[in-house]
Amino acid sequence: MEEQIIGGASDDIVSIGPKIRKKTFAKKEFPRKVRNERHSMQSGKGLQVMFFGGVGKIGDNMTALRYGDDILVIDVGVGFAEPDMPGVDLVIPDMSWLKAHKDMIKGIAITHAHEDHIGSLPYFLDDVKATVYGSKLSIALIEGKLREFPKVNMKSQAVNPGGAVQIGCFNVEFIHVNHSIPGSYALSITTPVGVVLVSGDFKIDFTPISGETTDLSRMGELGRKGVLLFMCESTNIERPGMTMSERVVVQTLDEIMASHKQNRIIVTSFASNVHRVQQIMELARKYNRKVAFSGRSMINTMEIAMKIGEVKFDHKLIVDIEKADKLKDEELLILGTGSQGQEHTALDRMVKGEVANIKIGSNDLVIFSSSPVPGNEKSVTNIINQFIALGAKVIYDDLSDVHASGHACQTEFMIVHKLIKPRYFIPMHGEIKHLKYHEQFAISMGVKPQNIVVPHVGSVVEVSNSGIRELNDVLAGEKIVDGKTVYDVDNAVVRDRLQLAEDGLCVVVFGVNKNSGKLVNMPELIPRGFIYPNELSGIVKEARQVLIDAVNNAAVENEKPDWNELKSTTKKVLTNLFFKKTKRKPVIIPIILEV
């Protein structure tokens, strides 16, 4: 047997049908001005602010300041896969420009340890050897994270609130702010051209349950002395008023526990909100309950936070989840992961009956001390409904004050704008609607319109005493992490998956005489995710006939068949027939045997 296998090249994608829901948003959002020279630098006397993520989209926050030959990187976060990226694990910023200039990177400053600010570090530190600066908790959590990446080493230095370090020509002061994770900082960066204040993610909690209020005095002092540029997060800029205090949340949880003394209580929250978790543990002690953790991330984070002294708890309070069913309902509080309804987390496994001997029933009270991250609304609703279907009572943030956001609302933005009174302003950390809203907001707070730049991914903004302006874009964008590979966002592999997901595929196998070009056997059709085999049998005769006709018509006496032509003909005739008969456009994979 002599044979040649044809087919399956990554370029043969049949035309994408009308049902494909692929959004081309990321590309269309900002018309880019990327320069041809991929890795070139732009000269200029001012300070350059470069945006590698976190603007135009929530997530993958990454910014750099450059002055002369010194670069300071601020945050190295991840984004999350969009619905049009099936199978994709993570989205990370395109960091190739920075890696090409790694010798200039004098340090990496981390505002706080949420994933969208630190999650891409393993993909950055594999190449860039600069020191990472951040709060004690941030550094400890990053170290914990890097244990999964044994080949990546980190040099780091923890900085206390109010502390400052010299990083190249930048003097970076770390200013305490309230957020939904402790150890969160704003950065006051003294540069050769003036002071740049980066808010990080923040809110102003006048009655925090632990620690201090956002350091407003220092911000006022800086504002009084003169801030050249303010770069501020924008997540909740559309919301009027003040963000609820963490104290209200704890009071609400206390009231709920006081009025549900007979119930078994299950609480979920964000694992990184260690102060809230600690408070819940304190309430458990108050109401004579033991605490059982379910889900690795929460107990891991608490252990790290305890080790560095950020939280305190008595280990005697904790009971192993495997032994939790030995306790009476009124003696137990379970702290579980999975507030977003993700699969394989504690809550998801609980409703499936997969956690120890925990059987959810009518004496369970489940508290979602959390809120859905945008995009997760449906999965959160689903997990809530599953608990209710099993008889549990569920309390969530629509019904009661069991969660407070970590982000400032408009009143808080007014306070910081008025304290800082910057000459120039750049809104960051938000979708474009948030950034544009924040631009108008800043104008209403007194910033001159011409002194504001709304950046996009790739923006290079030059700031000096004489003005603020956009230079040409730098190479930037997103990459996706899929299994062990880092890809471009728009790639044939993910495009193929989208089409496979819509309409499945059909493999077609047949042999062709290498001299006559005539079909030598009956074509075989193998459908997957397309239609049922029994449905296919209804049209297989017709499909074979159109193939036989097409192949034999293409054959030319005494000429070798044109294999590429044959392949595309096969795809065309089958696509047309299938669409007519089934209204679907499966991927056609021709396997043609040369006999």
Add this chain to the structure above:
Amino acid sequence: MEEQIIGGASDDIVSIGPKIRKKTFAKKEFPRKVRNERHSMQSGKGLQVMFFGGVGKIGDNMTALRYGDDILVIDVGVGFAEPDMPGVDLVIPDMSWLKAHKDMIKGIAITHAHEDHIGSLPYFLDDVKATVYGSKLSIALIEGKLREFPKVNMKSQAVNPGGAVQIGCFNVEFIHVNHSIPGSYALSITTPVGVVLVSGDFKIDFTPISGETTDLSRMGELGRKGVLLFMCESTNIERPGMTMSERVVVQTLDEIMASHKQNRIIVTSFASNVHRVQQIMELARKYNRKVAFSGRSMINTMEIAMKIGEVKFDHKLIVDIEKADKLKDEELLILGTGSQGQEHTALDRMVKGEVANIKIGSNDLVIFSSSPVPGNEKSVTNIINQFIALGAKVIYDDLSDVHASGHACQTEFMIVHKLIKPRYFIPMHGEIKHLKYHEQFAISMGVKPQNIVVPHVGSVVEVSNSGIRELNDVLAGEKIVDGKTVYDVDNAVVRDRLQLAEDGLCVVVFGVNKNSGKLVNMPELIPRGFIYPNELSGIVKEARQVLIDAVNNAAVENEKPDWNELKSTTKKVLTNLFFKKTKRKPVIIPIILEV
């Protein structure tokens, strides 16, 4: 060449890896008690209320009342595909029980013409010949819909507000209610055991812009005489207060238009909210603008509503969208479809520059007079961001009172509960969290706990003067419409697609000697949506070697190969290797040639 093709049976699905996000929620939500006899009837002296959809999930509303040999069907709606149903067009109720008893169906009463109340009619009326009753607008919109289904005929009868028809042993009175589509009714059904009041979808608008307030007097009169059973929608049961009046929306739109006289204005809304669309057209006239429609569904719906006299507008006000660019910005208002951010709608095509000569820019004001349907939050945010990225100003319901819900909030529920004072109560139209909440709400309104049943899909509830109880479940559930086929929800085709979407596939082709069982050529690997061909080339040598070893080891001297064994061995060794090398589990499709 002699060959045998092996592979591709629909049952050979490799084990589903941890990344598959398939939810088994629909199945787990309610442990079913479906009886073995698929189509049997349950005897009983009372009235039976049967639930075929719309309970435990928003959408596909369908209920039936049965007394003796008479069945009245109420609403025949569609649901929408979940994220774990790639490529699926629609979800419809499993109507097989009703179709098996079609001779007993005396009529179909429609509360209103939203898709989740009428959308499955084409899949019901193909078999069931009963008359459809509803408002003039409902009947007209259903007729419009059925034009796409030329084989389906409908007998229908329009009923005016306050009118009543005898349907079998049921006297059905149609009571006017406010909702986000005109011609919406509650149903007062006089049955042999007493009055059943079905709310339909409703709100109470004390200051509607056209027509009357929900007929509270009639509800009061019925309550005074005695309502046996109240069945009430539950969509917004968690929300305190009153739903905003449509009048506020129109006033807000008026103010916005008054303060944006120089802008071109683009408004999107739900096409079926014809009174709102009419009001927007009135505002256009007031501000000397012509109206251009973009998107078929809106103009179609308006034409139908105008034909039956539900709305009035002057055709001279309308300008063809193709000629709209001839007008100055301040002379034009565009009414477009696509408020949910769906692809291929007017708004989506506008931001892509595909609508006539409309180029979105900084003089455009875009108003979303709508709200995201749950699950669409992200796509709505995306389309808003795209308009903003193009320079337009966008106003949406988070920022301004440009939309009012069509569903009652708690104060309105209190009013109807107190007017109707039912003996028995069944909450409907909601996720389980809404139904359970409504149960507690009804108790607080004075209904006895033992007089309430919270139903699920398949529930049969018997009501008589002596009590309310659940009988065994009836065969019910969901079917999916995919292309031209109606499937079960949990089917191999959609399961395959989910796996294909996650990790793609790899076709493997090789020949085996039919006598020795030995490999006769080098296996070929063809990846799709799995990894790039160049990545595959890095492991193709190893993949071939494990295959050669596995096939040749399986070969037994003088024995014909076991083709099934060979197929599963191929899948196993490749799956293991691929997972080790790439962390992915593609679908393996073996094509084995017998030589």
